[in-house]
Amino acid sequence: MTSRLIPVVHRVTRLDLVRYAGASGDFNPIHFDDEVARQFGLDGVIAHGMFTMGLVTRLIEPLLVQGYRVAHWSNRFRSMVAVNHTITIDGSIHDVDENVVQVNIVATVEGQTKPALTGSVTLTRGQ
Amino acid sequence: MEIPPVGATSSPLSHDIEVGAIRRFAQALGLTYAPFYDTVAAQAAGYRDVVAPPTFVITLNGALIPGLALPDAGLIHGEQSFRYGVPVVAHDVITVVSTLIDVKSRGPLTFLTVETKGSNQHQEEAFVSESTIIAREEILP
Numbered sequence: 001m002t003s004r005l006i007p008v009v010h011r012v013t014r015l016d017l018v019r020y021a022g023a024s025g026d027f028n029p030i031h032f033d034d035e036v037a038r039q040f041g042l043d044g045v046i047a048h049g050m051f052t053m054g055l056v057t058r059l060i061e062p063l064l065v066q067g068y069r070v071a072h073w074s075n076r077f078r079s080m081v082a083v084n085h086t087i088t089i090d091g092s093i094h095d096v097d098e099n100v101v102q103v104n105i106v107a108t109v110e111g112q113t114k115p116a117l118t119g120s121v122t123l124t125r126g127q
Numbered sequence: 128m129e130i131p132p133v134g135a136t137s138s139p140l141s142h143d144i145e146v147g148a149i150r151r152f153a154q155a156l157g158l159t160y161a162p163f164y165d166t167v168a169a170q171a172a173g174y175r176d177v178v179a180p181p182t183f184v185i186t187l188n189g190a191l192i193p194g195l196a197l198p199d200a201g202l203i204h205g206e207q208s209f210r211y212g213v214p215v216v217a218h219d220v221i222t223v224v225s226t227l228i229d230v231k232s233r234g235p236l237t238f239l240t241v242e243t244k245g246s247n248q249h250q251e252e253a254f255v256s257e258s259t260i261i262a263r264e265e266i267l268p
Contacts, residue, residue, distance in 0.1 A: 069211070077203070
């Protein structure tokens with residue numbers, strides 16, 4: 001059986017990236033300093049890949065509430081997420097068996113055809 | 128850039144898991160699952176204490192891998208996977224070891240895969256992370 005999770009829609013702000021830098025300890029300046037980002041050929045600051053991946057946690061929180069725990073999570077970072085852009089994270093659930101689900105995830109950014117992130121999360125419960 | 132042979136491994140590094148660090152991480156991602164914040168909610172959900180969000184373990188860096196020197200800039204995080212064992216909770220002490228497990232070159236790009244294994248104070252495996260980093264510089268001969 002396949003069903004969809006409620007998508008996560010989030011506009012990535014500079015405050016998000018500063019807060020994530022502090023919380024994660026990843027202070028690479030391309031995530032908060034436009035001048036440095038431009039030196040690397042970017043138009044401005046971009047989100048940490050791990051910030052985008054972390055946002056996927058919001059998508060699967062309803063499964064955590066149902067008693068599932070993440071057993072395995074794998075994803076590729078396929079394009080950059082620029083600040084002040086809206087990211088949409090979609091997930092489709094595939095029941096592997098009664099206590100195992102696999103969620104296929106795709107994160108897209110407004111105005112970009114190539115996804116920012118694709119992957120899958122396997123969750124289990126009662127084990 | 129300097130790259131040691133595959134199999135090069137860091138010394139172990141231990142991290143004290145602080146409840147405030149878990150909460151700040153969950154807040155930074157806008158998470159709302161109560162066991163990420165609250166001990167009572169965490170215990171009701173079967174965790175020993177406030178539980179770390181799944182991607183929190185990326186903050187538990189390994190020590191430097193001997194012989195591995197990457198450029199400061201131009202690194203891209205290409206892929207990330209986590210396999211989870213016993214949940215990481217507040218007041219755990221997680222010891223991590225990082226190993227270079229794969230190196231590939233394609234044109235000017237070098238793909239390095241680093242595995243980081245974390246175990247808790249009871250020697251139970253907490254997670255295995257695999258990070259693939261893409262560097263835009265050729266390996267020196």
